[in-house]
Amino acid sequence: MTAPSTTRPPRPAAPGTPPGADGVVLGDGTTARSRAGARWRRVRWLVVVAVVLGIGALAAILPAPTRSSTALAPDNPRGNGAMALAQVLGDQGVRVDYVRTAGAAVEAAEAGRTLLVTSDWFLTDEQMDAVAGTRADLVLLDPYLLLDRVVPGLTTGWSGGQQPGALDASCTDPDAEAAGSISATGAGVTPTGAEPPAGTTLCFPLPGSSPQAYLFSVSEVDDRRVTVVGDAGLITNDRITDAGNAALALRALGRTPDLVWYVPSADDLALDAGTGPGLGDLLPPTARALLLQALVVVLALAVWRARRLGRVVAERLPVVVRPAETTRGRARLYRTSRSYGHAAAALRAGTAARLARRLGVPASAGAPEVVAAVARAGRRDETDVRDLLYGPPPTSDAGLEHLARRLDQLESEVHPT
Incomplete structure (x- = not known):
């Protein structure tokens, strides 16, 4: 089995349909909807904080009510007002x-x-x-x-x-x-x-x-x-x-x-x-509320930044781990968690990146260009190549093993040596 590569493959794009749209499964087993949901879960607390601060700032800058409940006040419509x-x-x-x-x-x-x-x-x-x-x-x-x-x-x-x-x-x-x-x-x-x-x-x-x-x-x-x-x-x-x-x-x-x-x-x-008038007299009525909002923002930033452990420091490793061991360890993790989509995505990414580099396809090229170049070099049908490189992920160990053999065969057909 060919070792998976960490190089990201060109973006897949089926003719006339954006990748991952309308529930189409991408190479890593995700869809556009699932990716958007993951991104929303990461940023939702920041959005909530921003909305709360925005509401507070809006309430602070709004004009004060024209009526009060102060006794004998000229803006009090109650019985004790004037x-x-x-x-x-x-x-x-x-x-x-x-x-x-x-x-x-x-x-x-x-x-x-x-x-x-x-x-x-x-x-x-x-x-x-x-x-x-x-x-x-x-x-x-x-x-x-x-x-x-x-x-x-x-x-x-x-x-x-x-x-x-x-x-x-x-x-x-x-x-x-x-x-x-x-x-x-x-x-x-x-x-x-x-x-x-x-x-x-x-x-x-x-x-x-x-x-x-x-x-x-x-x-x-x-x-x-x-x-x-x-x-x-x-x-x-x-x-x-x-x-x-x-x-x-x-x-x-x-x-x-x-x-x-x-x-x-x-x-x-x-x-x-x-x-003369003090600093509080010179500030507008909404200054205290805005200063309080700024203090909340500063405290939130301090808590957010304090979670980091500090800058990255280079340190000599006590043990040197060979790349093959890292690959095997990652493969065992995929197998234990039954992450067939991620394992298949790693295999496809490595294969597509190596084939594109050997065929002289630029890194900025999209999936259609890579599929066309591989199909011409391997004398295969483009639909077959597209399904092989960017098709749905397997759902079992046997399917993943079959996909790995087909990818290895495709790579040997394009570049026999």
């Missing part, structure tokens, strides 16, 4: 600038604008001083610590746990008179002295409060208007349409063409006027 009030203000020509940090609020609160502060629970002393020092008109909702810094002489009152319900204006402020009566509950403001500070008007007294608390106050401080609403829930979507709540809120927030809507957040950093 989206209805913000939309009506926008329809009336008021530009609403929604911010979540004290730095952004202070920067946007210029003279001739209105700054709405929905809460002061998360503000530090530095942030409250910065907000109180702006030149914009202020509208404070249920303030607790910020009120005394803006309007000295007023403090936060309490309704004594009662539900005040409808409250009448009982003052001469135009905004309060336009509302007439409101439906509100909760805290109010109380003068610290016998009389309210100069330039301050108190409206909507809370019944049962002692000392007397008022839900609404307007003060003229340093040439700007400071409006205090003791019930933040008055502007929510659930209660904005009750009584005169909408009229009071629209007039208080719509006095200027620009409204800065500040909803403090728990993760807001303290304002430091002496330093």
Whole structure:
């Protein structure tokens, strides 16, 4: 039996039909479908990782949702949000600038604008001083610590746990008179002295409060208007349409063409006027997600490359194995695993390569050229040569032995010596 050669044979191609297409069996016992399946099994995990990373990157670059669930936020359509009030203000020509940090609020609160502060629970002393020092008109909702810094002489009152319900204006402020009566509950403001500070008007007294608390106050401080609403829930979507709540809120927030809507957040950093923006402020919103995706890719590459044992190092073999022993060992493996297709492919590859080299057929030639040259040299029919070199693999030991004899006979006919 002729020793198998490791030289790859020219690619088989039957007339009019690509090799391995439509289930045609190739010389090594495989088909185009089985080869494609093997390739897919090798790369499917890489494809899965690429798809997951692609979905993550796509989600990172997509614009953020235009609605939220933050309480009193102008983009929150839920009951605790204030989206209805913000939309009506926008329809009336008021530009609403929604911010979540004290730095952004202070920067946007210029003279001739209105700054709405929905809460002061998360503000530090530095942030409250910065907000109180702006030149914009202020509208404070249920303030607790910020009120005394803006309007000295007023403090936060309490309704004594009662539900005040409808409250009448009982003052001469135009905004309060336009509302007439409101439906509100909760805290109010109380003068610290016998009389309210100069330039301050108190409206909507809370019944049962002692000392007397008022839900609404307007003060003229340093040439700007400071409006205090003791019930933040008055502007929510659930209660904005009750009584005169909408009229009071629209007039208080719509006095200027620009409204800065500040909803403090728990993760807001303290304002430091002496330093510029940090690296996180200069990066786009999607930078963190993209950096996380890049980190995952780097870790995947590190794990993939770490599986290698290192570069190949030349080493002297302790035992020299003859080529014949290698051939016999490979043949025994084929026989043990009953790999008739692979054994036949090795025999056919060696025979086709040697015949092509002896007949002067170039290495780039296809199977039809090799078959034609061998048929002319051996004076055989081309169909017989094609079936012999590129036919279906044998399925038994006897078939493999018969194929080896026929290949040896063909090679002796083409080149007797």
